[in-house]
Amino acid sequence: MTSRKTVLVLGGSSDIARATARAFAKAGYDVQLAGRDAAVLEPDAADLRARYNVEASRWTFDVLDTASFETFASGLPALPDVVISIVGLLGAQESAQSDLEHATTIMRSNYEGPALILGLFAEKFLARGYGTIVGVSSVAGDRGRASNYVYGSAKAGFSAFLSGLRARASRGGVHIVTVKPGFVRTKMTEGMKLIGPLTVEAQVVGDAILNAVQRRTDVVYVSGKWRLVMLIIKALPEAIFKKLKF
Amino acid sequence: MTLVSGWGRFPVVDTDVLRPRSFMAIGEAVAGASGTVARGNGRAYGDAGIGAIRTIAMTGFDRVRSFDPVTGRIRLEAGVLLSDLIDTFGPRGFLPFVVPGTRFVSVGGAIAADVHGKNHHCEGGFGRYVDSILLRTGQGEIIEASREENSDAFFATVGGMGLTGVILEATMRLRPVETGWIRERVVSTSDLGAAMRALDAGDSATYSVAWIDCVARGSELGRSLIYLGEHARAGELPDGADAFPLGKDPALAVPVDLPSITLNRYSIRAFNELYYRMGAKRAGESHRVSLFPYFFPLDSISAWNRIYGRRGFLQHQCVIPEHGARDVLGDILERVTKRGDASFLAVLKKLGQGDGILSFPMPGYTLALDFPMRGDILNFLDEIDRLVVAAGGRLYLAKDARQSRATFEAGYPALQRFKAIRKSLDLAGKIRSKLSQRLFDEVQP
Numbered sequence: 052m053t054s055r056k057t058v059l060v061l062g063g064s065s066d067i068a069r070a071t072a073r074a075f076a077k078a079g080y081d082v083q084l085a086g087r088d089a090a091v092l093e094p095d096a097a098d099l100r101a102r103y104n105v106e107a108s109r110w111t112f113d114v115l116d117t118a119s120f121e122t123f124a125s126g127l128p129a130l131p132d133v134v135i136s137i138v139g140l141l142g143a144q145e146s147a148q149s150d151l152e153h154a155t156t157i158m159r160s161n162y163e164g165p166a167l168i169l170g171l172f173a174e175k176f177l178a179r180g181y182g183t184i185v186g187v188s189s190v191a192g193d194r195g196r197a198s199n200y201v202y203g204s205a206k207a208g209f210s211a212f213l214s215g216l217r218a219r220a221s222r223g224g225v226h227i228v229t230v231k232p233g234f235v236r237t238k239m240t241e242g243m244k245l246i247g248p249l250t251v252e253a254q255v256v257g258d259a260i261l262n263a264v265q266r267r268t269d270v271v272y273v274s275g276k277w278r279l280v281m282l283i284i285k286a287l288p289e290a291i292f293k294k295l296k297f
Numbered sequence: 298m299t300l301v302s303g304w305g306r307f308p309v310v311d312t313d314v315l316r317p318r319s320f321m322a323i324g325e326a327v328a329g330a331s332g333t334v335a336r337g338n339g340r341a342y343g344d345a346g347i348g349a350i351r352t353i354a355m356t357g358f359d360r361v362r363s364f365d366p367v368t369g370r371i372r373l374e375a376g377v378l379l380s381d382l383i384d385t386f387g388p389r390g391f392l393p394f395v396v397p398g399t400r401f402v403s404v405g406g407a408i409a410a411d412v413h414g415k416n417h418h419c420e421g422g423f424g425r426y427v428d429s430i431l432l433r434t435g436q437g438e439i440i441e442a443s444r445e446e447n448s449d450a451f452f453a454t455v456g457g458m459g460l461t462g463v464i465l466e467a468t469m470r471l472r473p474v475e476t477g478w479i480r481e482r483v484v485s486t487s488d489l490g491a492a493m494r495a496l497d498a499g500d501s502a503t504y505s506v507a508w509i510d511c512v513a514r515g516s517e518l519g520r521s522l523i524y525l526g527e528h529a530r531a532g533e534l535p536d537g538a539d540a541f542p543l544g545k546d547p548a549l550a551v552p553v554d555l556p557s558i559t560l561n562r563y564s565i566r567a568f569n570e571l572y573y574r575m576g577a578k579r580a581g582e583s584h585r586v587s588l589f590p591y592f593f594p595l596d597s598i599s600a601w602n603r604i605y606g607r608r609g610f611l612q613h614q615c616v617i618p619e620h621g622a623r624d625v626l627g628d629i630l631e632r633v634t635k636r637g638d639a640s641f642l643a644v645l646k647k648l649g650q651g652d653g654i655l656s657f658p659m660p661g662y663t664l665a666l667d668f669p670m671r672g673d674i675l676n677f678l679d680e681i682d683r684l685v686v687a688a689g690g691r692l693y694l695a696k697d698a699r700q701s702r703a704t705f706e707a708g709y710p711a712l713q714r715f716k717a718i719r720k721s722l723d724l725a726g727k728i729r730s731k732l733s734q735r736l737f738d739e740v741q742p
Binding site: 066095097098103104238 | 357360371385
């Protein structure tokens, strides 16, 4: 029996996580699902086992509890081949402007926690000599917008962290992927006005992540249209950008 | 409120759309309004998947609970699409026993409509392969219903158009297959009588369906291509052939609503003529086709409902009992060809006995026709309905958007029994759809 590859999905209860776990399980990976409440992950784990005849396990992981990271990482039965962080919190920009606690939670959920846990796995992968790390960031990190800069700035920090980590880790045989999904129809975006042609289903993101891992892509805009949109938005002079309503 | 319509895009109505994330939240959604129905992937043509007040979107419930690779028995949440089942379990050697003309329907929807496929004449409908259902009744309970346990609820739910409650999960059997290929044989027939005889002769074939050229008139009225099919065995594939070719995502999409002028008697006539000739050329010997074009020819064009323009279209699907069917179907076809704006698609099939109390199938012939929503089409279809009723036939609720109460009541004599069971599951009448309001709820909309 050939030993199978394992993927660890952090933030396991989200729609994108479910889709990503399915994409990897379909490709033959065993899956470790990790989330705040491991019990709620059981239906998804059972789904993976039934569909793809793979191993699927559940793990408790809280992205805000950074003190627990070392224990979490070394508590896994085997170091996975791929680690994916799908953790994120959109939050509410307006509250975050005056509610420091809410702003802190957004910043920590989107930057501090994901960066630290992926950094930790990167060290273990480098010590082992191989592995792939995937961070799901956001196009919102490409330029701060009036309507969501607390979230966007944290994602910008996360993107910068991944980019630096990539530069360093590639020399040690470890590959880092940054994923920028754009609009995805999920729980997180429910009730928001999304632009149809720029919006994708969660499964498209899941398949894109698997594809990026297999092809060793560095930065993925899930819908190619976003690369162009963000290229234009990034190129706008600040004097003009600040007058635009986004 | 959100404007929602079925696949035929008529009628368009206002309803709250809720996307609960747990079975408990589904219960709260049902309890919190006086007229709710579950909606799968929105492929019912008319108003069956639209709640009177509130509609519960079920596509997020798409987990497989368990699968036995030996027996093919599977337990899953009701929002799993048949396309997902086929893609996931086809390569493992299992397919649904029954598939309708599109694979983009949910399991819950397929049970609620007791959908039929090209094999109904010999293998029955979707419900026949369902062993049990987890149902959240309007009364607020979650019950397991099967042929043995809560059997009234079971047989009212199969074919019950979601009106007994919300189907949460189902346990069903999948068909073991050796390949994803169909051995197809095309028979071309010169008129309606020949088409019906060819379908009768094809009774022993697992799959059979006739495409009717509904533009041909006179002595050619009802000329057809009959498609017979069998699952290909592994040994029948040439060496190196892919045993299970996967379904591609639709390569073509109709990007915008086409102006209604696109569909006229000339374009339809040209299409039908071409289609018939191409099919007739292939008639005779059998050949291998992938299951996707065989079962789901229209799925290769996504949003094909836009072909009919913004105003949408109506599908009229009736079943006529065998005795005297030739004359009634001939009469219907003649009126349709005379009108001249008949559909691209006229399909004739044989059906066997249905399983659910409100299941559409009965032994006989079913004819499905599309009509663009324009002009006096509603009056015209009322006229066709009178022929159907007189012949002892009925209309398919999953496709219906406009039949009258009288037509419905004449076609479904088991309605009183259905209503009694429905009432026992939902004393307060929480479960109601636009369809039930239109066809049989006592409380008028």
